[in-house]
Amino acid sequence: MFIILVYDVGEKRVAKVLKICRKYLTWVQNSVLEGEISAANFKKLKLELKRVIDEDEDSVIFYILRTTKYSERQSMGIKKGGDELFI
Amino acid sequence: MFIILVYDVGEKRVAKVLKICRKYLTWVQNSVLEGEISAANFKKLKLELKRVIDEDEDSVIFYILRTTKYSERQSMGIKKGGDELFI
Numbered sequence: 001m002f003i004i005l006v007y008d009v010g011e012k013r014v015a016k017v018l019k020i021c022r023k024y025l026t027w028v029q030n031s032v033l034e035g036e037i038s039a040a041n042f043k044k045l046k047l048e049l050k051r052v053i054d055e056d057e058d059s060v061i062f063y064i065l066r067t068t069k070y071s072e073r074q075s076m077g078i079k080k081g082g083d084e085l086f087i
Numbered sequence: 088m089f090i091i092l093v094y095d096v097g098e099k100r101v102a103k104v105l106k107i108c109r110k111y112l113t114w115v116q117n118s119v120l121e122g123e124i125s126a127a128n129f130k131k132l133k134l135e136l137k138r139v140i141d142e143d144e145d146s147v148i149f150y151i152l153r154t155t156k157y158s159e160r161q162s163m164g165i166k167k168g169g170d171e172l173f174i
Binding site: 004006008009028029030031032046049050053054055056057058059060061062063064065066067069070071072073074075076077078079080 | 091093095096115116117118119133136137140141142143144145146147148149150151152153154156157158159160161162163164165166167
C-alpha cells in the first residue's frame, strides 16, 4: 500500500516524529511524507509514533491508498522534500 | 475527484493561501486540506494559488484521487481541522 502521512506535532517532538517517519517513508514537504509500505511496517510505524506523540496535542493523519492507479500527484512552487516516488 | 492539498508557504502568505484553499476544500490539519472538487474548480484553485504563492519559496502539493474507493484515512491524536469528508 501507499501512504501519505501528514503530522502537526509540538515543536519538542518534531525531530523525533520526523526521524521515525523517515525510517519508513520519503519526506516530501515540511510535515508530509509518502511512500510504499507493507502492512507490517505500517503497524510498526504507528506503534512507534504512538509512543512519541502527545495524543492530546498532536495530530497525525494517514491517507492509505491500496493502489496508486487512480491517483496522481501535482505540485506547485519548489520541491522541498526528497525523491518523488509518486507517479 | 478528491484531492488532498498540503502547503508549506512563507508566513506572510499563509493566511491568503488558507483562505483560497478553504473556498474549495475542507481544512483537516495545520497545512492540510481535503475534499471533493470538480475539474473546473480545481483549475480555478490552482490559478488562484499561483497568483499568491512565491514559486521560488513556497510549495503546494496536490494528491488527486480519481476515486476514494481504494483509499482510507486514519488519524492519531487530536482532530485539528474541520469536518471529516474522507470515509
